[in-house]
Amino acid sequence: MGRKKAERSPVTDLPLETGSQRKAREGHLPSAAGGRLKLYDPESDNVKRFLDLLAERMSRPLAVSMTACVHCGLCIEACHYALARPSDPTMSPVYKADQIRRIFKRHRDWTGRIVPWWVHARTPAGDADLNRLKNIVFGTCSGCRRCTLNCPMGVDTAALIRFTRGLLADLGIVPEGVFNVSRDEWETGNQMAVTERDYLETLGWIKEELEAELGGPVEVPVDRPDGDFMYTINPREVKFDPRSLSQAVKIFHLAGEKWTLPRWGWDQTNFGLFSGDERLGAYIARNLYEAAVRLRAKRIVISECGHGYRSTRWEGYNWASYDQDIPSESVVVTLKRYLEEGRIRVDPSRNPEPVTFHDSCNIARSGDLTEEPRWVLRRVCANFREMHPNRAENYCCTGGGGLLSMAEYKPLRMEVAKIKVDQLKAAGAKLVCTMCHNCVDGLTDIIKHYRLDLKVVQILELVEKAMV
Ligand code: SF4
Ligand code: SF4
Numbered sequence: 001m002g003r004k005k006a007e008r009s010p011v012t013d014l015p016l017e018t019g020s021q022r023k024a025r026e027g028h029l030p031s032a033a034g035g036r037l038k039l040y041d042p043e044s045d046n047v048k049r050f051l052d053l054l055a056e057r058m059s060r061p062l063a064v065s066m067t068a069c070v071h072c073g074l075c076i077e078a079c080h081y082a083l084a085r086p087s088d089p090t091m092s093p094v095y096k097a098d099q100i101r102r103i104f105k106r107h108r109d110w111t112g113r114i115v116p117w118w119v120h121a122r123t124p125a126g127d128a129d130l131n132r133l134k135n136i137v138f139g140t141c142s143g144c145r146r147c148t149l150n151c152p153m154g155v156d157t158a159a160l161i162r163f164t165r166g167l168l169a170d171l172g173i174v175p176e177g178v179f180n181v182s183r184d185e186w187e188t189g190n191q192m193a194v195t196e197r198d199y200l201e202t203l204g205w206i207k208e209e210l211e212a213e214l215g216g217p218v219e220v221p222v223d224r225p226d227g228d229f230m231y232t233i234n235p236r237e238v239k240f241d242p243r244s245l246s247q248a249v250k251i252f253h254l255a256g257e258k259w260t261l262p263r264w265g266w267d268q269t270n271f272g273l274f275s276g277d278e279r280l281g282a283y284i285a286r287n288l289y290e291a292a293v294r295l296r297a298k299r300i301v302i303s304e305c306g307h308g309y310r311s312t313r314w315e316g317y318n319w320a321s322y323d324q325d326i327p328s329e330s331v332v333v334t335l336k337r338y339l340e341e342g343r344i345r346v347d348p349s350r351n352p353e354p355v356t357f358h359d360s361c362n363i364a365r366s367g368d369l370t371e372e373p374r375w376v377l378r379r380v381c382a383n384f385r386e387m388h389p390n391r392a393e394n395y396c397c398t399g400g401g402g403l404l405s406m407a408e409y410k411p412l413r414m415e416v417a418k419i420k421v422d423q424l425k426a427a428g429a430k431l432v433c434t435m436c437h438n439c440v441d442g443l444t445d446i447i448k449h450y451r452l453d454l455k456v457v458q459i460l461e462l463v464e465k466a467m468v
Contacts, residue, residue, distance in 0.1 A: 046171050047124050051107055053167045058108060065160050066104045068153045069094060075147035075157060080395050081140055084416035091140060091416075093147035093157040099136050100164040127173075134173050137164045139409040143274065143401035144361040149392060166276025174275065177405030181271050182280055189287055190267035192235035202238045203261070206246045210253070218253050223295060224260035229334070230297035231261050232268035232288055232312065234305040234437045244437075247464040248303060248331060254467065255343040259301070265291030268302050270311035273362075274402030278319045285316025292326050300328035304458050306360030306436035307400070310367050330363070332435050332459050336372050339379055346466035351381040355462070356429035358387065358443060359394040360436035368392075373435055376459055380466035387427035395420050397434070399442020410445075417446040424454060433457050 071094060076082045081091040089095055098120070105112030105121040112121030124130050145158040168174060169182070184193040203220045210218040221227070231252075237245040252259050265287035272281025292300050302309050313328045338344045357377055364370045370391040377384050389395070398417045403409060420443075424432060432443060432454050443456045 046127055046130055046173070049171055050124065050130060050167055051103075053170055054104065055108065057163065057167070058104075061156065062159060062163055063104075063108075064154070065097075065156045066101050067109065069097065069101065069151075069155045070153055072152070075151050075155075078146040078150035080142075080144075080146075080398070080419040081412075081416045083419050090136075093141075096136055096141055097155070097157045097160045099133055100160055130168065130171070130173050133164065134168050134175070137161045137168070138175050138178065138402075138406060139412065141401060142361075142396045142398060142403055142413075144396035145365050146361070146393070146396070149365060162273075162276045164276070165274075166278065169275045169277045175406040175408060177407065178271075178275050178402060181402070181405050182275055182277060185267075185271050185280060185284060189264060189284070190235040191269050191271050192239045194235050194238050196263065199238055199266070200263075202242055202245075206242055206249055210246065210250055214250070214253070218249065220249055221260040223263045225295045227260045227295065227297055228258045229260075229299045229301045230292045230295055231259055231301050231303065231331075232266055232308070233261070233303045234269050234308055235267055236437045236441075237303065241437075244304060244458055244460050247460040251335070251338070251344060251460065251464060251467070255338045260295060260297070262288075262291035262295060265289075268308035268312045269305055270308065270316065271402065272319060273307050273311045273315060274405075281311065281316065281319035282321070285311060286320040286322055288312060289316070289320065289322050289324055289326075293324065297326060300326055301331050301334050302328060303331050304435040304437060304460060306362035306367075306438055309360075309369070309436075310362040314367065330369060330372070330435065332369070332373050332376060335459065335463055336376050339376065344463070345468050346380050346463065347468045348380055348382045348466060350466045350468075351462050352383065353430040354383045354385060354428065355381045355431040355433050355457070356385050356387045356424075356427040357390070358397060358432050358434040358439055359391055360434060360439050361394070361396050361400050363435060364394060365392045373433075373459055376463065377433060380462050385427060385429060387423050387429075387432075389423075395423055397436075397439040397442030398446060399438055404438065404441050404445075414446065414449045417449065420446060421450045421452065424452060429454065431455050431457050433459060433462060435459050 073094060075093040079093050085091045102120050102122045103124065105119045106116055106123050111119045124133065141161045143158050143162060147157045181191050185191045188194065203222065207218055207220045231248065233245055267284060268288060270281050270284045272278055272284060300312065302312050309330055339346065355377065357373060359370060398413050398420055403413055434440060434443065434456065435458060440456050440458065447454050447456065
């Protein structure tokens, strides 16, 4: 009789693990029955790969953030998670960063090699520890960078969190939503898996609606070369809410703009910023930059999106190692220029309700664009008021860092949103305006959850409404 053929998985068609193989593997994992816990299982592919990647991807700025923390605790006051749960130390930025810091110290820093107990150096014991790390870096941080700006030692906690996310993403140890959105972006070039057909159909529909409204031909140009700018958008504007794209088209039309959308490379959002996967970041950014070169656009205009603005205008060039001299700007800067040049005229009395402005973390704190939106809002709204704190000190909408795609962390997100809710209530407005599609969804979630008497609007919408 020959040897029994190994059973194969009906899904992967790979041989299934035998009982003794499973026992051998499980023997290295922490046992719920009190078995001896090995600190580092050299056979664990994931831990080994994690440590290899940690070494490969370490950079000087990251190493500084790994070592410079003096545990003063000042960043705790900056984080909406820690403020909302003052008695839970695991919500503090310093605790979150310490989870990767202690692994770095054990393997890359002399202190952790010589006196590991002194610096709390540790190694993940296996997949369970990596999974726990996943829940900390994806589930308890929105990557808002408020702690980073408030650290006297210059420790970039948000960068450490994103770095750890990237290591885990390489192993596939990510929340399901992060996996799905990343896959969609790789497969279709945009994070909402919008097909080219749907994209072009939506543009055609917007054109028809505007022509009916304005009573004449309206162009929605695609791949038209030599324009003044190439407009890039968030896929949400095609898939869920084409109003903001329609408002932009109408304003460009009335301003007499020579512009275009690209057929490919139109998604200015970039999930690589959230997942920490810089190869994905590079792929999406390169698509967009190459489209601008192909169309000989004089500039790239980025629609109202926070992480898209940060990725496209700042980070994408580094991820893609891409050098070019085509400038980029937010559409809000374009609107300001139209108003300054008198290309559009507005009447602020058309927006009479009290309106406040929510600064997107990725635009204000990480993009340094704070005054232009206020300049525009003061011209198109009759009753603009600040919320406090604002600009680079504003609190996150709670939906940053890709958290909107991670349903499993929503209960905690809603709980810590009370910091933002207090801020919104104190502003006493009826409308909260933001120049970020992600913040629209983040704020809408908390407005619903806390039953606030508020509506979220965007700048394009208010400008379009004020136009005469
Ligand atoms: S990250 Fe900065 S603010 Fe926070 S504990 Fe460390 S040194 Fe202090
Ligand atoms: S980046 Fe924002 S959410 Fe994350 S730890 Fe820092 S303050 Fe908290």
